[in-house]
Amino acid sequence: MDTTPDHAQRPSSAAGASLAIELKKINKSFGSVHANRDIDLAVRRGTVHGIVGENGAGKSTLMSILYGFYHADSGEIVVGGKPVTIHNSSDALALGIGMVHQHFMLVDNFTVLENVILGAEDSALLKPSVDKARRELQRLASDYGLNVPVDALIEDLSVGQQQRVEILKALYRGADILILDEPTGVLTPAEADHLFEVLKTLRDEGKTIILITHKLREIMAITDMVSVMRQGQMVETLETAKTNPEQLAELMVGRRVLLRVEKDEAKPGDVLLDVTDLVVADDMGTERLKGVTLSVRAGEILGVAGVAGNGQSELLEALAGMRASKSGTIRLNGEDVTAHHPDSAATLRRKGLAHVPEDRLRMGLVTNFYEWENSILGYHDYDKYGSGLMLDVKAARAEAQRHIEKFDIRPANADLKTANFSGGNQQKIVLAREMERDPDVLIVGQPTRGVDIGAIEFIHNQIIKMRDAGKAILLVSVELDEIRSLSDRIVVLFDGEVVGEADPATADEGELGLLMAGVKSDTTPKREATT
Amino acid sequence: MSSAMPLPRWVDVLLLPVLNVTLAFIIGGIVVLIVGENPIEAVRIMLYGAFGYGYGFGFTLYYTTNFIFAGLAVAVAFHAGLFNIGGEGQAYVGGLGAILVALAVGGLHWALAMPLIMISAALFAGFWAFIPGYLQAKRGSHVVITTIMMNFIATSMMSYIISRILKPANVNSDESARIDEVTRVPFLSEWIPLLRNTPVNISFVLALLALVGVYLLIWHTKFGYALRTMGHNGTAARYAGMSNAKLIMLAMAISGALAGMVAINDTAGAHGRLILGYVAGTGFVGIAVAFMGKAHPIGVGLSALLFGVLYQGGQELAFTMPAITREMIVTIQALVILFTGAMSNMLRRPVELAFLTARTRQKEPVPTERKEA
Incomplete structure (x- = not known):
């Protein structure tokens, strides 16, 4: 148990152990909270292994133990057939375990190359490391389809590209086992698809991938095996091909869950919220909404889809009276309520607008x-x-x-x-x-972010109930599934503009994905005539 | 998950402060030992000096009164997320407000004059704190910086006003004319003979009322609710539609007004005139009082009393034990401030671990130590 890992001990794939990682009876408590209880997990080499579970189920704790952030109170970790002790992330890396965090650990004003060699420089002089890294990155790029401009600054890259840099970092350090923590949360559907292609290639090349996610669709799409955790325990490990989302959801929550939102046809009434040519700047003065026009009627849910950071936050804040608009108008019940002052939230509330903010904690x-x-x-x-x-x-x-x-x-x-x-x-x-x-109008941002599946069902039903009670609801979410299942109409926000409108009943994911990526649809966004 | 482990409330409010004060006294005791005196005897003299007889007790209450006002001033600002370290200057300028009215209404019975003097002192001191509040709310200048600077400005300005304007021709020291005895805030010794020849006055009652008032203000008014919302989470306050700018300016003004009440105790009461540099560090002690009292009126009251005891008992000690100089008393006071303020969380971790161990021992073996990520 007490062998200190070093490169000599690196499990080589030639050694032929079929299990990349085996965790035996892992226990971890934080005070009275038993975060991991007798966890057994076996991950086969060359597979994509999904781990699902609600928030607080213990997924992250388990992975943190594997990556050396935490120490298990008891239990055994076997990597490549050898029992090991992992004290910190360097130990994990030495064992060939790499991690891609949900929040990227990159230096924004460094180039891709500089980020990749950061902490893995060979000597005091940078030049040899840089040359070596450049060659190595070229090889990795061609082997796995991980193309990124190596001399570009991180801040100039898209989120999807930044994530690729994180993967490259891990691979450059010789990772055979990659842990990805909620990797698609920040990606457009197209970027997510690209990521999955990369993951498949990596798997086919013999790498082992552990994917932590709460999106069952991704589990079904990409994993070979899936393990379900609930309340700190490992509930079941299944072959993905032999299960289905309903079963997984039930295992996660411990009871039957309705994944689809049940709702009747909307009966839209008068326009209650009417936004015309709204221009809003962020705190730095950059225009984040560049002339947005939309309207929401009584008794309908308008879904605002888009990748995070395309102006959704500013839209919500402007509507809620927390952010002054530069130009354009916001009408509530026909009355001009455009905020010229960031302290107008109370006024708007009294006029019948309620706001569920994107970030409840902040x-x-x-x-x-x-x-x-x-x-x-x-x-x-x-x-x-x-x-x-x-x-x-x-x-x-x-x-x-x-x-x-x-x-x-x-x-x-x-x-x-x-x-x-x-x-x-x-x-x-x-x-x-x-x-x-x-309220007459309810604006909701990310209603189910970081919320358990059981509660999601409840929250969705409450939102539908509000709609059926004749309220106008504007829903902003980066979860496309959520937008599609709740909304009666969808608009897509990209770079501060409404780039398209879609009917959730007929729009397919590919079409929405293109819009979210900024590819405008042929049909120009049409505006509902106000009555 | 690590430090979020909540301790029982009594541990936070009572046990930790008591442990911190005890630790300060133990180290203070070692200092006393080093100079060759008996620490137990020193504590006895100190407590006797503070409580043992009417004269000492009166002085203890007098100091406590000042510290309550100064402590509450810091506490109110603290609930709004503001660190007002300008109590010293605000109290000083409050003295100007107090003396101007007290001299103007000279001859008026104190019961009628006192409200007027209070309003004036509150306005002057409140205005002195409002300026940094305005600068933070509208211009983004941090109150920590501006209140410090305002202290210096107050010192110089008041020196000028006292020595050049208020000082009567026939007086040698730098002080204003005396307030008419009828107008002056009366000593408690008028009613309680035990306290004769001590400076404790009606302001002590005012201080107790202020403790209750601040409690109600913070926890039972809509303004207090808004204040605390902003203090904890400015974004949530904006979300709720509260104007952070207004709240900041109001909170600072109220904070300053409370600091200005020191002038009621001193200028209009104990001193009966405005003396150069009369605040003498009270405003700064208020910071320690507020922190030790966790910005809660009950805590502020208790820690103000502790500092009152330290001040009065300490003087008695310096008088009785010649080996213990005034400087050593200041050292002990500083130790208390150090342990209860700056290092108040030093004992938190061990206490937390002790509780954790006690809890987990009931169920299962103690978890091994965890590495921080």
Whole structure:
């Protein structure tokens, strides 16, 4: 168990052990939280092995143990047939284990080459390393289809290309086993497809790939084997070909889950939210919305699709009155409510607009507050919570209690600090607060980001319920599946412009994918006539 | 997942501060040993000096009053996420507001004059804090920097005003004319003979009221709710539609007004006149008081009392034990500040581990130490 790994011990593929990695009875606790409980995992060499599970199921902890970030309390790690101890990421690398993190670890103002050799320089002089890296990168590029301009700065590359650099970094360091943590979260569908092609090539060349994801579609598309984790335990390992998404979802959650959203035909009414030629700049003064025009009717959900960072955040903030618009108009119920001041959120709320923000932790909640305090955030000024200067704590608590019951927020304790709730329950706190105000217009950003499958189902149903109650809903999400299953109409945002509109019933993923990548559709975006 | 392990509230509020103070006293005790005195005896003298008889107790309460105001000033700003270290200057300028009104209404009964003096002191001190608030809200200049600078400006400005304008011709020292005895904020000894010849005055009652008032303000008003929202998460405050700029300016003004109440205790009460450099570090002690008291009025009250004891008992100690000089008392005070403020989290980790071990031992073997990523 105590062998210190070095290059001499590197498991060579010629050694012929069929298992690349074997984890035996891994246990890991953080205080009273048993994050990993008797985990067994066997990953066959030359396969793509998926690991799925809800947030907090223990996937990341397990991979962190494998990559040397954490130490298992007990259990054994076998790499290439040899029991090993992994103290840190250098040990992991020496064993041929490489990791591609969800958030890239790249130096933005370095070139691709410089990033690749960073920390793997051979000597004090850079020149020999650079030359060697250049040759090596060329070989890797041709072998695996990992083309990137090696002399370009990272900041000039697309997200997909940056991810390729991360993979190249791992391969350059001699990784035989690649761990990818939620790799497609930031990619367009086309980029994701490209990534999968690369992964397949790597697998065919004998590399082993461990893919952590919560997207069952990806598991079905690319993996050979899939392991399901739930509440710190390994529930089952299956051959992907012999399972289906429904079964996997059930294993993840522990009960039957409806993956498809059940909804009736929309009955659109009057236009409640009407945006014309909206131009909005970010804090640096860069225009992030360049003349956006869209409208949402009562009783319909307008989905705004797009890769993250194409102006969605600015759109939500401008609509919510948190960001001043440079030009253009926003009409709510026919009234011009265009914010010229970033402090207009309260005004808009009173006019019937509710906002579920993209990032609940940064914006939608004060994590240090008790649950009941967050249940009135944005509404504390209302007479309901005390007339005059005083805050009626009792009334606020009662409000929180109502939300807890109606939205099944757990634990059902309004006096708990919000930070102690799970992601799904925190999201429910925000949703309950915004939906229970009975707004005319609801704008929702990333409603299910970092939320468990069980809670996703609930949240989706609540949004549909709002629609059926005749509310106008604008939904922004980077999850294309979510946009497609919830929306009645879809617009695609690219580089601050609406580049196309689609009907979710007929649009196929390829068409939307092209739009998200900035390839304009032939049909110019048509604008619904306002009644 | 690591440090998020919550400790029981009583550990955070009571056990840790007590441990920190104890540690400060142990090290202070070692210093006392080194100079050849008995530390136990020193503590006894200190406590006797602070509580043992009316005269000492009166002074303890007088110091405590100042520290409560200065501590609350820092605490209110702290809840808004602002670090006001300008209490010293704000209290000084508050003194100007107090003396101008107190002299102007000379002869008026104190019960009528005191509210006017308070309003004036609050306005002057509040304005002095509002300036950095405005600069942060509108121009992005950090209050930590600007409040420090405002302290220096206050010192120079007040020196000029006191020595060149307020100082009467027939007075030698740098101070204003005396406030009429009828107008002056009365000493508590008028009602409690035990406290005779001590400077503790009605302001002590005002300080206790301020503790309650600040508690209500922070946790039971809509303004306090907004203040805390901004203090924890400015983006969430903007999301909620609160104006961060307004909140910053208001929070600073209130903070400054509280610091200005030091002038009620000193200028309008204990001193009966405005003396050059009268604040004498009270504003800075307020920072330690607020931090030690976790910015909660109960904590601020208790830590203000502790510093009151240290001030008064320390003087008694320096008087009784000649080997222990005034400087050594300051050293012990500094140790308390060091351990409760700057190093208050030093004991947190061991205590956390102790609790963790105790908890896990009930269920399963202790987990081996984890490496940080």
